[in-house]
Each structure stands twice: as C-alpha cells, then as structure tokens.
Amino acid sequence: MKVESQAGKFVLSFEDMEPGDDEIVITGKMGLWDAKTHMSLPEFVAILRMTLRPRMIGFLVRALFRGGFRARTQGAE
Numbered sequence: 001m002k003v004e005s006q007a008g009k010f011v012l013s014f015e016d017m018e019p020g021d022d023e024i025v026i027t028g029k030m031g032l033w034d035a036k037t038h039m040s041l042p043e044f045v046a047i048l049r050m051t052l053r054p055r056m057i058g059f060l061v062r063a064l065f066r067g068g069f070r071a072r073t074q075g076a077e
Contacts, residue, residue: 010031014026014027015028022040023039025037025039
C-alpha cells in the first residue's frame, strides 16, 4: 500500500494483525521503519462498512476474476 502525505510518499506493508486489549494491533513497515498500528473496534467496523458498499464489492469481484488478490512482488507497480 502506498501512503502519500505532506511528509512524503511511503510504502506501507502489513505483516500481522492480532487482537489486543480492546483494539486490533497491526504490525508492519512504513518505509524503512517498523510500524505498529492500533485500530479500535469502531474504526474496524467503519472500514468493513466502507468495504461492503456496492462499488467496493464490484471492485473486489472484478479483482478476484483478474487474479488481483495474488501477492505482488517487491517493486511491482
């Protein structure tokens, strides 16, 4: 995943997701740095709701048929 901000452009990669104390903890890397993201249950539910919108479901179905869920190789755009 790419993140663009005023601080620059970073590659964000996720390595693991686990439940924590009243939150979901996602570990990975942001650029060269190890990163740990803490997501509350309401934030997680909001992401699920956004994913279940008709346009997103259409995108996910098209991606499934195009093989879009295969892991990308490092450096692929």
